[in-house]
Amino acid sequence: MNELDISAESFQLKFDKFLIGCEAVENATLWDIDTYGEMEDYYAMLLVSIILRTVTADGWVSDRETDYLNKLFGFTYDSGELEQVYDSCAEMLQSEDFDNDLTAGIDRLRECNARLADAFVDLASLVCDIIVKSDGFVTEEEKTEMARIRSLIAA
Secondary structure, eight states: OOOOHHHHHHHHOOOOOOOHHHHHHHHHSOHHHHHOOHHHHHHHHHHHHHHHHHHHHTTOOHHHHHHHHHHHHTTTOHHHHHHHHHHHHHHHHHHHHHHHHHHHHHHHHHHHHHHHHHHHHHHHHHHHHHHHHHHHSOHHHHHHHHHHHHHHOOO
């Protein structure tokens, strides 16, 4: 098993624990399910958005990036399908609303449970590493996007 596969397996284990934590915290806190929906779905979508932004930062989606996305989330996309998914939500993902949604989502989670917020930040950082490394060649655009996302999740 290579380093990338080990990281993907680590992500899966941490993500499963995170989802369990979301379910427990959602029922015991002030999470507004009417506004934000299920907590685990809300944060899973933020992670997928981070992945899409990172994967497409260099202007294309490689088969290897798609393979790891599929492995992480149990999807079955090919690279062409993933590009279509991105194209359909590119405006939302590239808007400043994404930045605000990401930071507000982390703040909201921190208010509910600080340990769970730290776990989400760890997951977001790990997924950035996995997706960028899975490309085989890290472009300047990918490095810039990863640094930008890291700064958002660290704030």
